[in-house]
Amino acid sequence: MPPTQRGSVRKLASGRYQLRYYDREGERHTGGSFATRSAAFAHYRDVVEPQQRGETPSLPDLTLAEFVDLYLDRHAAVARGTTIDTLRARLRPAIRAYGDERLSALESMSGDLADWRKTLPERSRYGIVSALRQTLAAAVRWHYISENPAKAAGKNPQPPPRAVRPYSLAELDAITDELTARYEPLPDFVAATGLRPEEWMALERKHVDRRAKVVNVVQTVSDSEIVELGKTTRSRRQVPLSRRASAALDRLPARLDTLLLLPSPEGGVLDLHNFRRREWNPAITASGVAKPARIYDLRSTFASNALAAGVTVFELARVMGTSVAMIERHYGALLDGAGAGIAGRLVAHEVAQEQAADEADER
Numbered sequence: 001m002p003p004t005q006r007g008s009v010r011k012l013a014s015g016r017y018q019l020r021y022y023d024r025e026g027e028r029h030t031g032g033s034f035a036t037r038s039a040a041f042a043h044y045r046d047v048v049e050p051q052q053r054g055e056t057p058s059l060p061d062l063t064l065a066e067f068v069d070l071y072l073d074r075h076a077a078v079a080r081g082t083t084i085d086t087l088r089a090r091l092r093p094a095i096r097a098y099g100d101e102r103l104s105a106l107e108s109m110s111g112d113l114a115d116w117r118k119t120l121p122e123r124s125r126y127g128i129v130s131a132l133r134q135t136l137a138a139a140v141r142w143h144y145i146s147e148n149p150a151k152a153a154g155k156n157p158q159p160p161p162r163a164v165r166p167y168s169l170a171e172l173d174a175i176t177d178e179l180t181a182r183y184e185p186l187p188d189f190v191a192a193t194g195l196r197p198e199e200w201m202a203l204e205r206k207h208v209d210r211r212a213k214v215v216n217v218v219q220t221v222s223d224s225e226i227v228e229l230g231k232t233t234r235s236r237r238q239v240p241l242s243r244r245a246s247a248a249l250d251r252l253p254a255r256l257d258t259l260l261l262l263p264s265p266e267g268g269v270l271d272l273h274n275f276r277r278r279e280w281n282p283a284i285t286a287s288g289v290a291k292p293a294r295i296y297d298l299r300s301t302f303a304s305n306a307l308a309a310g311v312t313v314f315e316l317a318r319v320m321g322t323s324v325a326m327i328e329r330h331y332g333a334l335l336d337g338a339g340a341g342i343a344g345r346l347v348a349h350e351v352a353q354e355q356a357a358d359e360a361d362e363r
Helices: 037-050 063-073 081-098 108-120 124-143 171-180 186-194 243-250 272-287 297-308 313-320 326-336 339-362
Strands: 008-011 019-021 026-033 212-218 219-221 225-228 237-240
Touching: 008 037, 019 037, 026 037, 063 081, 063 124, 063 237, 081 108, 081 124, 108 124, 171 186, 171 272, 186 243, 186 297, 237 313, 297 326, 313 326
Parallel strands: none
Antiparallel strands: 008 019, 019 026, 212 237, 219 225
């Protein structure tokens, strides 16, 4: 059996530090993300070494606010900045209510957390509680507490999805007429491809293959920067380029100062908040299209039209870069009316089979 070791620390490309060590069975472990080399060695001393000796680690009894800072700092090594910002925002209500509570005290307060959960806004409750459960799950993994009180407080059901709001062709035309020339093609293109805002904002000319009639989604916008999607991520995909989508691309103003298809006026990545305030909201008001009318509803328009055209849930999930479960959750009402269309396609297939059989008999 190898002797207990101090472990080693290496610096990552991000500038943070990672701990490496062998356990008592000689198996090598690599992981963790720490702001300093000293913090990595302290984690080895306070957590890993006691575990090597079969002991329960003795860790400082942090307050919830202190642990949130620790968790977000470590999680930032593997998560995007936008994810960390979202988590931080969702954790603020818990910090306001319980930020000064020690984790040891909070561990026995599942009943209090259940009462607190009822006071949260209905549409925000799921995200707020999910963020707290996720954070305290890390506290359990790192041995600051033995049980997750937010999970023990009870189930955290998702709220019902927002009603699907697809645009009609008349509404798309009305919005298009009110947008400035540089963004006039945007509603038609996005409604015909179903791209997320962070995807169409990162789209370049080279990603459009006119011959194959597809759009290659390989980039996204994160923290106002364009980043490559991982080759194994579901979001990296090919989207069919329909006639309406191609026509919209043909109407884009020619620009030589940028590779982006839908850039900001200066040629860089579009600021969605500014676009919504300066272009989209005034166009919606001027067009007379009924509100709410979100930019994201263009994606719902694509899903609605695809399902009406007989595209299967599995195909749609792949094209939209999401899961079948998400399609069924958000567009379940549209799927309920798909039975007649499915029956029609089955009948057509049966007729084709019968005709083929008759022709074979005649030969």
